[in-house]
Amino acid sequence: YDANTLRGQGLEMEVYRALGIELIYRTHPLKAGKSFRSPPAWLLEGLVEEVRIKETGTPGAVYHALLKSDRPPRIEDFLKAKPELLEATSLALYRTQALALVKTLHQLPEGPKGLGAFLESLADNESDTKSLLAAYPSLQNDLSRLGKLWTLSSARGSASKGAEPLSVGETARALKEIL
Numbered sequence: 067y068d069a070n071t072l073r074g075q076g077l078e079m080e081v082y083r084a085l086g087i088e089l090i091y092r093t094h095p096l097k098a099g100k101s102f103r104s105p106p107a108w109l110l111e112g113l114v115e116e117v118r119i120k121e122t123g124t125p126g127a128v129y130h131a132l133l134k135s136d137r138p139p140r141i142e143d144f145l146k147a148k149p150e151l152l153e154a155t156s157l158a159l160y161r162t163q164a165l166a167l168v169k170t171l172h173q174l175p176e177g178p179k180g181l182g183a184f185l186e187s188l189a190d191n192e193s194d195t196k197s198l199l200a201a202y203p204s205l206q207n208d209l210s211r212l213g214k215l216w217t218l219s220s221a222r223g224s225a226s227k228g229a230e231p232l233s234v235g236e237t238a239r240a241l242k243e244i245l
Contacts, residue, residue, distance in 0.1 A: 082113045086185055094189035105185060106193040107149050112164035119165070122243075123236055139163060141213035145195060166219040170212070173219075175204045 086105030096102055144167070149160050171181055184201035191197045199207050 078114050078117055079110055082110050086110070089182060089185045090188045093186065103188045103193065105188070106145075108145060108147075108160075108164040108167055109181075111149055111161045112166075112168035115161040115165040116168065118161075122239070139217075141167075141209060141216055142195070144216075145198075163216075163220060167216050170215045170219040171202065174202050174215075176202050 083104055086109070087102065090103060090105070144160075144163055147160060149157055152160055168181075172178060174180060176183070180202045184198055187197045187201060195209055199205055199209060199212070202212075205211050
């Protein structure tokens with residue numbers, strides 16, 4: 067038994083994946099010989115990032131990198147990205163954007179129920195923008211509207227945490243992790 071094994075993001079990711087698969091197939095049981103669908107990577111990465119930020123705090127450098135880019139990222143490109151192929155810096159940016167998308171979806175009128183409806187729709191359909199927009203009628207089937215809200219959520223996260231210095235305790239914890 068190694069307690070560090072339970073503290074890694076891998077375990078949290080697999081727990082969220084298992085819960086998502088259970089929700090996807092709760093009302094549509096799996097059939098023998100058929101492949102199953104997993105929740106989209108952006109959802110899993112966003113949920114795990116939320117837990118990580120609660121434990122270790124927000125990395126200001128990631129938000130700085132997002133704000134420094136010349137143009138805001140496109141939601142279409144983000145939804146198609148494959149985080150397993152990203153290197154460390156790009157993965158950190160991806161996770162921050164994923165968290166912003168999860169927060170954006172939670173703030174819509176449909177809130178978490180819309181996310182549940184989206185996951186349930188994955189039993190019959192591949193994860194795509196159409197199924198996501200169908201679960202959130204307040205977006206009026208407009209991906210650009212979701213993109214704008216998502217960009218605003220990313221900017222909001224950077225503005226609220228990016229300029230704050232670390233406390234003495236946070237500095238000590240960060241140095242301990244580095245050393």
